[in-house]
Amino acid sequence: MTVETPSQKPASAMSHRVLTAVRRMPFMIVFTLVFLAIGVATGALWSPVDERAWFGEVATGLPSFADGRWWTILTSPFFAEPPFAYLTLLPLIVGGIGWAEWQFGTLRTVGLFVAGHVIGVLGAAGVLALLTPVDWHWSDRLSQTLDVGPSCGALTALVFAIATLPSPWRLRARLAIGLWAAISVLYLGQLFDLEHAVAMTVALTVSGLLPAFRHPEGRPSEREWRLIAFAGLLAIGAIQLIDLAVPYDGPMGVNAPVFSFFDVAFDVVVIALVANGIRIGHRIAWLLTVIFGALNVLTAALSFAFLPLLIEQGEIDSAWDVVGLQLAPTLLWIAMLIFLIVARGAFRVRMRRSRRTLSATPVREDEVRNVLHRHGGGTLSWMATWRGNQHMPAADGVIAYQAHSGVAILLGDPIVPTGAEREALESFATAAQRSGLIPCAFSSSETLRQVMPEGWRSVVVAEDTIVDLPGLEFKGKAWGAVRTAINRAAREGVEFRMVRLADEPWSVRAQVRAISEQWTGDKGLPEMRFTLGTVDDAMDPEVAVGIAVDADGSLHGVTSWLPVYGADGTVKGWTLDLMRRRDGGFGPVMEFLIGASAQHFSEAGHSFLSLSGAPLVRTEETQATAVYAVLDRIAELIEPLYGFRSLHRFKQKFNPRAEPMHLLYRDEGDLPRIGIALTRAYLPDASLHDLIASAAPALRR
Incomplete structure (x- = not known):
């Protein structure tokens, strides 16, 4: 039998990926190789191909078709001009054709590539032929121009691949391609820009109409209104910057800009601030x-009104000198003004972050407790009562959330009647968006994941470890560590007590605080919050606290347990929160405290214990993705500071069953901001210096 060594595994995995790529993307690979080989053989890779005598025999354009060189439709995709165009075309070929071939297969991708190329070059030639009778410098110039390259076919394949994206990435990518094609043809105005515009217009239209790519569209959401307005502003800003800094000779006229660094920098800053x-x-x-927008439209109107006077006085030679440069931005501003007025309801967010709270009636803490007692909740629901959370009513219940760095983080699941979870999550997402906050839900159950809004994503961020209590017995090898800890505690005179910490004498409470402060001080960071409680939270009369004390009254360890209410108003289980042990005290005190607590709650008739979830810990069976790779890296950096993974391994001593806990979010574009917000939620009091100093040892590993 042959055993594969660890050093062989990466090579084997790489070979498998290469074979998969060759099998699924043969057209892209073959075309790329042929494209490069022809570039080397003809010297097109390092010298301009349009200087060769045979260039007209391989290039498309109105002159070639007028002379009957129709075969150039087949030859032109295999050349590029000038040589640096290879730097842009190769990524487009690999990305556009490769992605489409992966999605649709080889035959369909070949069809898309050929159709896009033919439509682009023939469509542009047809447009120029129709403009021949018009005395237009731009069309006259392009009518004498030839072009080569596979960009029309590759862009068409890319557009159809984009149609497979989920919302809102599909809209974002289509807007980007559409704006790029429009601006480039109107202002830069080269022959390939016109070909791209023709091919992109057809591809965007067809890909949006075909039943296979048609998506049901309702009224745009507030987020989509803002996204479209943002894209329109970027387009107007790009046009202004082109007018300031880029010389061009296109349909809008000839531009020879005279600009200063200050002019460009000022426009960039203003556009960026307003667009954001x-x-x-x-x-x-x-x-x-x-x-x-109104000022720009007014300025353009005045310019058009004074055109006859300017021409009469000889200030300008032709009306088109003004109309050409003003027409496109003016039409865009008019469209933008109409759009902004129609979509005015999507722009209500206050400027000051401190005032960005969800537009809902505040909920008092006692009302949160009443809702918990009435509807019950999940293993994290009691955390809704902690300091630092905000609350909003939803679906005859309540939602607990925190707002950090422009993100509203729903904690766990909404505390609502069974079946109302989707309504509650949607109302939370709507309220967050109207307040200019990114909505997400952290450490949510599978139930909430199943009813999350259409288009949302999920990622497993923790595992809830559940110990079922009915019939619990510490028998067998699997319970050896717990059984040993309990027996050793009996021999050494360490006693277990389940108490309400608020009712304990001052001496006990003082020891609990001293142990907790010692533990926190060893971490080098302020005490973590959000889903991790403090001693103050353990003082709640409804929280059960397990302590280990010896005959002298010395405290060796403490655990706190949060109640988990059922829909009938009774406590059905408990969630482990605080875990603290005294340095130099009884060794297996945590095994002892958790085991003894499990026995206590089992005898009291409760159903389960949750040992809580370790953040950023997931099962090995979870499908690996780029998002998980990032989360795994973050977990590696945090591990030396708080030991989440080692804590998760410790909990396996109690033979729990695992339930996934999810992060629910709208799309991957929100993840960077969500990551910052979660860091702030867990470490609200940590300074930047604290984070850098504590992460440095992990980064050096």
Whole structure:
């Protein structure tokens, strides 16, 4: 039998990936190799191919078709001009054709590539042929131009691949391609820009109409209104910057800009600030954009009104010198103003972050407890009563959340009647979006994941470890560590007591605080919060606290247990929260405390214990993705500081069953901000210096 060594496994995995790519993307690979080989054989890779005598025999354009060289449709995709165009075309070929071939198969991708190329080059030639009778410098110039390259076919394949993306990435990518094609053809105006515009217009239209790619569209959400307005502002900003800094000779006229660094920098800053405010939904950004737009339209109207006078006085030679440069931005501003007025309800976010709270009636802490007693909740629901959480009513219940770094983080599941989870999550997401916050749900159950809004994503961020209590007995090898700890505690005179910490004498409470402060001090960071409680939280009269004390009254360890209410208003289980042990005390005190607590709750008739979830810990069976790879890396950095993975391994001594806990979010674009927000939620008091100093040892490993 042959055993594969660890050093052989990466090579084997790489070979498998290569074979998979060759099997699923043969057209992309063959075309890329042929494209490069022809570039080397003809010298097109390092010298301009349009200087060769035979260039007209392989290039498309109106002159070639007028002379009957129709075969150039087949030859032109295999050349590029100028040589640096290979740097942009190769990623487009690999990304566009490769992605489409992976999605649709080889034959369909070949069809898309050929159709896109033919439509692009023939469509552009047809447009120029129709414009021949018109005395237009731009069309006359392009009518004498030839072009080569596979960009039309590759872009068409890319557009159809984009149609397979989920919302909102599909809309974002289509907007980006559409704006790029429009701006490049109107302002830069080269022959390949016109070919791209023709091919992209057809590809975007067809991919949106085909039944296989058709998606049901309702009224745009507030987020989509903001996204479209943001894209429109970027387009207007790009046009202004082109006018300032880029010389061009296109359909809009000839531009020879005279600019200063200050002019360009000022425009970039203003556009970036206003556009970002529009993306978030700021009311002030909406108002400023409307004012700017109105001023631009008014300025253009005055320019058009004074055209006859300017021509008469000889200030300009042709009306088109003004109309060409003003027409596109003016039409865009008019469209933007109409759009902003129609979508004005999506721009209500306050400028000051401190005022960005969810637009809902506040819920008092006693009301949160009443809802918990009435509807019950999950293993994290009692954390909704902790300091630092905000609350909003939803579906005859309540939602606990925290707002950090522009993100509203729903803690666990909504505390609502069974079956109302989806309604509650949707109302939370709507309220967050209207307040300019990114909505997400952290450490949520599988039940909530199943009813999350359409288009949302999920990722496993923890495992809830559950110990079933009915019939619990510490028998067999699997319970050896717990049984040994309990027996050793009896021999050494360490006693278990389940108490209400608030009712304990001052001496006991003082020892609990001293042990906790010692533990926190060893970490080098402030005490973590959010899903990790403190001694103050353990003082709640409804929280059970297990302590291990010896005959002298010395405290060796403490655990706190949060109640988990059922829908009938009774406690059905308990969730482990605080775990603290005294340095130099009884060795297996945690095994002893958790085991003894399990016995206590089992005898009291409760159903389960949750040993709580270790953040950023997931099962090995979870499908590996790029998102999980990032989370795994973060977990590696945090592990030396708080030992989440080692804590998860410790909990396996109690033979729990695992239930996944999810992060629910709208799309991957929100993840960077969510990561920052979660860091702030767990470490609200940590400074940047604290984080860097504590992470440095982990980064050096």
